[in-house]
Amino acid sequence: MKSVRECKELKRRAYHIRHDMLKMCVKAGTGHVTSSSSCIELLTALYHGGIMRHDPEKPEWGGRDRLILSKGQASPALYTILSDCGYFPKKDLDKFAQAGGKFGVHLQKSVPGVEITCGSLGHGFGIAAGIALGAKMDRDLFLTFAILGDGECYEGSIWETAMFASHNRLNNLVAIVDRNHLCVTDFTENLISLEPMEDKWRSFGWDVRRINGHSFDEILDSLGGIRNRCSSDPLVIIADTVKGKGIDFMSNVPLWHGIAPGAKDAEEAYVSLSEMCEKCDNCIRKDIRR
DSSP states (O other): OOOHHHHHHHHHHHHHHHHHHHHHHHHHTOOOHHHHHTTHHHHHHHHHSSOSOOOTTOTTOTTOOEEEESSGGGHHHHHHHHHHHTSSOGGGGGGTTOTTOSOOSSBOTTSTTOOOOBOSTTSHHHHHHHHHHHHHHHTOOOOEEEEEESGGGGSHHHHHHHHHHHHTTOTTEEEEEEEOOBOSSSBHHHHSOOOOHHHHHHHTTOEEEEEETTOHHHHHHHHTTGGGOOOSSOEEEEEEOOTTTTOGGGTTOGGGTTOOOOHHHHHHHHHHHHHHHHTSTTOOGGGOOO
């Protein structure tokens, strides 16, 4: 379990990462800001919370844990995290969504630290299960983490993969469902209800934990001792989140999906992030600069 000081440091880092992600998308005039905002704490905990084994100086290191961002539209979040970790200079983020560049609006493997090109819903999870099975066959000890969107869970390939993983006892596979309750045009429960999600995953043979996906305490507790888990079942973390977290006027508003705020809205977004920052005991507002 992480100390209070360590959790506060992760909060401070998450605010900066969210700010840099927004700045990158505003500059490009595109990007899935709200989809990225909901998974910032999850990614920050994985990369900076001592959960994932990775080495920015050796992106292809064989012993690294694999992170598969199946919700590939949240590429701005992962690009920003990787930059913050030192996989490439932060100035490279200025090339996001530029013609001929390697930083696509949807996730691209050409970016150092990215494992797969992804974006089509239901695509990445099957790849993650294949990687985990390969690791079992080769007796490799790395873990594979797959971050799924909840709207992605409408895809049949998700449940085919869930059955496959359980059947093959892929206890080296961790799925994290970013449960922000929204799709492109409406809330999931207004479209086709996904609840009760815990029961669905359990019925497919998975070990299930449900948490607040913006609480570092709960994220770290749920993944603590992950390498010593005494179960042959794959693990899924259902992380309840807010789509657009940190930007009040964009939060929980379906039609902000896939849109970066323009100049006027961007000013309001930066103010909202600053106000969110003020609520953190260990965050200094003057450090958040445009």
